Amino acid sequence: MPELPEVETVRRGLEPVFTGSGLAQVELRRADLRFPFPQGFAARLAGRRVEALKRRAKYLLGELDSGETLIMHLGMSGSFRIDADDPEGAYHRAVTTKPAHDHVVFHFTSGASVTYNDPRRFGFMLLVPRGEMAAHPLFNGLGVEPLGPELTPQRLAEELRGRKAPLKAALLDQRIIAGLGNIYVCEAMHRSYLSPLRAAGTLVDAKGKPKRGLVDLVEAIRQVLGEAIEAGGSSLRDHRQTDGSLGYFQHSFRVYDREDAPCPTPGCRGHVSRVIQSGRSTFFCRDCQK
DNA sequence: CTGTGTTCCTGTTCGC
């Protein structure tokens, strides 16, 4: 379920637990997720402290006092569950059937534990020395943070200039903007009245400057991500919602997963269409998105 | 280099 807003929500939920006390022990219930766990994974974590829990794109980054960074990616179906103060494992002993797909359990010295669950196992965890992060294949060449100061219409114009790929594909390309996924790309294009089918380069003028639509798009991206994080943050308050579920914000989707629904744009008489682009569903309105 | 299609894996939903 996780796109950037969900990962950020998860980060905020996990931060107090991960940085609040040391790691006592880490339990691996299988040898791999999407990739094999690195050599000595559990041993390299045991006894360490997490000094900060950060996020880059859809990656969670736990900075360890050993100088290594714990990289965690939730893939399509990853989630974390917090079990507070369970020093003797009483809860788990009381539960006769273990929840399926619990693959990693972090035990903290405080007695709390955090369990990573991932049915499809598209997620992964790695350990990389801090100094090697920037050059690591996962991060080298990663695009700008959509909520950071580097995402400007001018910067996007430089990236999109001359590109023939559909706008939808360009926005999903993590080398251009890092952290946008299928849902929020659809939502941002609808909010800025841009067709996902048009060539990305058509948003740039002959001088390489952003056209009006591109300015609107950047604004829409910021807006929709911001609103989703806010909604996630409010669903965090009742706690245990560290699963990165879309929370209440999914009721706010204007086009995503709303095929045939009336277009929510005021005054627009169109309906939401669904098409497949590079193997993934795109939802948009043919009438008001040009 | 650019753009597209396939693939990893399991669970849920939908039509018959």
Next chain:
DNA sequence: TGCGAACAGGAACACA
């Protein structure tokens, strides 16, 4: 109710 097909939020990889 059962059963197969379609589809799912990511992104690495192979290939034209």
